[in-house]
Amino acid sequence: MSAVIYHCPFCAEEDLRPVEEPRGAWRCVACARVFTVTQHRVEESQIPGRIREEAER
Numbered sequence: 608m609s610a611v612i613y614h615c616p617f618c619a620e621e622d623l624r625p626v627e628e629p630r631g632a633w634r635c636v637a638c639a640r641v642f643t644v645t646q647h648r649v650e651e652s653q654i655p656g657r658i659r660e661e662a663e664r
Contacts, residue, residue, distance in 0.1 A: 612644055 620637035
């Protein structure tokens, strides 16, 4: 799964371009880095709404 990335994680520049390899990678025009961002999981116990719901039970 890949989503649109709005800022380079290295230099914070916004001028990013998708590249074909590796799959789902982005190239930062400013710093010339090619990177991917992967989300491994959502830590459900840390979701504010869920914490509130569990406290109300």
